[in-house]
Amino acid sequence: MDYSFILKNISKHIQLHQEETDYFLSLLKYKELKRKDFLLKQGQAVKTINYINTGALKAYYLDPESNENIIMLAIDDWWVTDMYSYVMGEHAMLYISAIEDTSIFQLSKDDLEILFLKVPKFERFFRILMQNAYIREQLRVIQNLSMPAEERYLNFLKKYPLLVQRISQKQIASYLGVSPEFLSAVRKRIRGN
Amino acid sequence: MDYSFILKNISKHIQLHQEETDYFLSLLKYKELKRKDFLLKQGQAVKTINYINTGALKAYYLDPESNENIIMLAIDDWWVTDMYSYVMGEHAMLYISAIEDTSIFQLSKDDLEILFLKVPKFERFFRILMQNAYIREQLRVIQNLSMPAEERYLNFLKKYPLLVQRISQKQIASYLGVSPEFLSAVRKRIRGN
DNA sequence: CGTCTATTTGAATGTACTCAAAAGCGGTGG
DNA sequence: CCACCGCTTTTGAGTACATTCAAATAGACG
Numbered sequence: 001m002d003y004s005f006i007l008k009n010i011s012k013h014i015q016l017h018q019e020e021t022d023y024f025l026s027l028l029k030y031k032e033l034k035r036k037d038f039l040l041k042q043g044q045a046v047k048t049i050n051y052i053n054t055g056a057l058k059a060y061y062l063d064p065e066s067n068e069n070i071i072m073l074a075i076d077d078w079w080v081t082d083m084y085s086y087v088m089g090e091h092a093m094l095y096i097s098a099i100e101d102t103s104i105f106q107l108s109k110d111d112l113e114i115l116f117l118k119v120p121k122f123e124r125f126f127r128i129l130m131q132n133a134y135i136r137e138q139l140r141v142i143q144n145l146s147m148p149a150e151e152r153y154l155n156f157l158k159k160y161p162l163l164v165q166r167i168s169q170k171q172i173a174s175y176l177g178v179s180p181e182f183l184s185a186v187r188k189r190i191r192g193n
Numbered sequence: 194m195d196y197s198f199i200l201k202n203i204s205k206h207i208q209l210h211q212e213e214t215d216y217f218l219s220l221l222k223y224k225e226l227k228r229k230d231f232l233l234k235q236g237q238a239v240k241t242i243n244y245i246n247t248g249a250l251k252a253y254y255l256d257p258e259s260n261e262n263i264i265m266l267a268i269d270d271w272w273v274t275d276m277y278s279y280v281m282g283e284h285a286m287l288y289i290s291a292i293e294d295t296s297i298f299q300l301s302k303d304d305l306e307i308l309f310l311k312v313p314k315f316e317r318f319f320r321i322l323m324q325n326a327y328i329r330e331q332l333r334v335i336q337n338l339s340m341p342a343e344e345r346y347l348n349f350l351k352k353y354p355l356l357v358q359r360i361s362q363k364q365i366a367s368y369l370g371v372s373p374e375f376l377s378a379v380r381k382r383i384r385g386n
Numbered sequence: 387c388g389t390c391t392a393t394t395t396g397a398a399t400g401t402a403c404t405c406a407a408a409a410g411c412g413g414t415g416g
Numbered sequence: 417c418c419a420c421c422g423c424t425t426t427t428g429a430g431t432a433c434a435t436t437c438a439a440a441t442a443g444a445c446g
Contacts, residue, residue: 063339071335084328093335120313127320134323135277137330142264142286144337145370146256149402170424177338182402184426342434363392375434377394 001030006051006105009077013128014121024122027115028105033057033098039080040096046085048106052076055102056166059094060174070174073099073163079129099167149178150186194223199244199298202270206321207314217315220308221298226250226291232273233289239278241299245269248295249359252287253367263367266292266356272322292360342371343379 003025010016016024029048033039033055040046042062050057057080059072071094074080082094086109107115115122143152153176157164164172173183196218203209209217222241226232226248233239235255243250250273252265264287267273275287279302300308308315336345346369350357357365366376 061335061339067339069335069338071331071338083324084332087324087328116317120316123313123316123320124309127316127323130320130323130327131276131280134327134330135280137327137334138264139277141330141333141337142254142262144334145262145264146254146260168424179403180425181404181427184424185402188426361392372435373393374395374436377392378434381394 002053003028003105005053005077009051010125014125016119016121020119020121023118024115027107027111029108031104031106033102033104035098035101038095038097039104040082040092040094042092042095044092046082046090046092046109048108049079049081049083049086049112051105051107052078052080053103053105055104056099056163057096057102057104058099058167058171059096061094068174069177070171073160073167073171073175075163075166083133099171144177149176149182150189152176153183153186154190195246196221198246198270202244203318207318209312209314213312213314216311217308220300220304222301224297224299226295226297228291228294230295231288231290232297233275233285233287235285235288237285239275239283239285239302241301242272242274242279242305244298244300245271245273246296246298248297249292249356250289250295250297251292251360251364252289254287261367262370263364266353266360266364266368268356268359276326292364337370342369342375343383345369346376346379347383 006028007021007025010024028051030053031039039050039057040059052074054076056073056075058070059074059080059082061069061071063069072080080096082092082096084090085092085094112122112126116126143155147155153172156172156176169183169187170180173180176183178186199221200214200218203217221244223246224232232243232250233252245267247269249266249268251263252267252273252275254262254264256262265273273289275285275289277283278285278287305315305319309319336348340348346365349365349369362376362380363373366373369376371379
C-alpha cells in the first residue's frame with residue numbers, strides 16, 4: 001500500500017512522530033472505485049471523510065427536478081465528503097461518484113474523534129483543512145454573485161487547469177451553474193475574440 | 194467589560210480553566226462601531242478576527258462596477274473577518290461595515306497563533322468554527338445553484354428570522370444575488386398567493 | 387417639515403434556459 | 417478495422433427569469 005501521497009499531504013501542515021504516523025495509517029481503509037461507481041448516494045449514512053489517492057470524484061446535489069448540481073470537483077490529493085451530513089450526522093444530501101478510476105483512503109467519523117483525542121495535532125490539521133475549504137467556498141460565492149458566466153468560466157480554466165483536461169464540459173457547466181448549451185455558446189463567443 | 198457572551202460562545206465547543214480563560218481574555222481588544230462605520234475596507238491589511246458582542250455587520254465585495262455583493266450578514270455571537278485575506282496575509286478583498294451600532298472583540302492573527310501554541314484546545318475551537326463556516330457556505334452554493342430567487346428568499350426568511358427584522362430588503366437582495374427591484378417583485382408575487 | 391434613502395412600479399433589454407435536432411467523438415463488438 | 421451506439425457538444429428558435437433605467441411613493445431621521 002502506497003501511503004506516500006497522504007503522508008505528504010499531512011506533513012504540509014503538521015509533523016508526526018513514527019508512532020503517530022503508524023497509528024494514523026492504521027485507521028485508514030483503502031478503497032477503489034471504477035469510473036461511474038458511487039462513493040455516496042443521497043440518503044445514505046455518511047460515515048467517512050475521504051482522501052483521494054489517485055483519480056477524480058464529483059460531488060453533486062440532485063434537486064427535485066433531477067438536475068445535477070455539481071458542488072465539488074476533486075482530484076488526487078483532495079479531501080472529500082458530504083461535510084454537512086458527516087458533521088451533523090444526517091443522511092447524505094449529496095451524491096459522490098468517480099469521474100475516473102479512483103483510489104481513496106477513508107477515515108471514519110468515530111476514528112477521527114479518537115484520533116483528535118490521541119493526537120491533538122490533527123485538530124490543527126483539520127482546522128487548516130476546513131479553513132481552506134471555507135475560503136474556497138466563500139470565493140466561489142463571491143464569484144457567483146459578482147461575475148457573469150463567461151468570466152466565471154475563464155476563471156475556472158485558470159484556477160483548475162488540471163481538472164479541465166479530465167472532466168467534461170457538461171460537468172464544468174454544472175459546476176459553474178449554467179446549462180451545457182449556454183456554456184457551449186460562451187465558449188463560441190470566447191473563440192470568436 | 195462584559196465577557197459573558199464570548200465566553201459562553203467558546204464554551205459551546207471547549208472547556209477552559211481559569212488561567213486559560215484569563216489568558217484568552219487578555220488577548221482581546223474591545224472596539225465599538227457606530228452604524229455605517231467601517232471595520233475593514235478593501236485594500237487594508239487584515240489583522241484581526243472579530244467576535245460580535247452586540248449589533249450587526251455586513252461583509253461585502255465591491256466589484257469593478259461598484260456593485261455591492263453581500264457575502265456575509267452577521268449579528269451578535271458570530272465571528273467575522275475577511276478570512277481569505279486574514280489567512281493568506283493578503284490585502285482585504287472585502288468591506289465590513291456596521292449595519293447597527295456594534296461592539297466587538299478582536300483577536301489579532303499573531304496573538305491567535307500564540308494562543309494555538311499555549312492553549313491547543315483553541316485549535317479544536319477554531320476547527321469547529323471553520324467547519325461550520327464551510328458547511329454554511331457550501332449550503333449557500335447549493336441553494337444558489339439549485340433554487341430560483343423566490344425559494345432562496347423564503348429560505349432566507351426561515352433561516353435568519355432574527356436578521357430579517359434588522360436589515361433592509363436591499364441588503365437581503367444583495368445577499369441573495371438579485372436586484373432590489375426584482376426582490377420587490379418576488380415579494381409582491383408571494384403576497385399575491 | 388424637509389431631506390435622504392429604501393421600496394415599488396413599469397417598460398425595455400439582456401442573460402440564461404428549455405427543447406429539439408444535428409454533428410462530433412469515443413468505445414465496443416462483429 | 418470499421419460500423420454502430422451512446423453520450424457530449426453545438427446550433428437555433430422560442431421563452432423565462434432577472435436586470436437596468438426612470439420615476440413615483442413611502443419611510444426614517446434629524
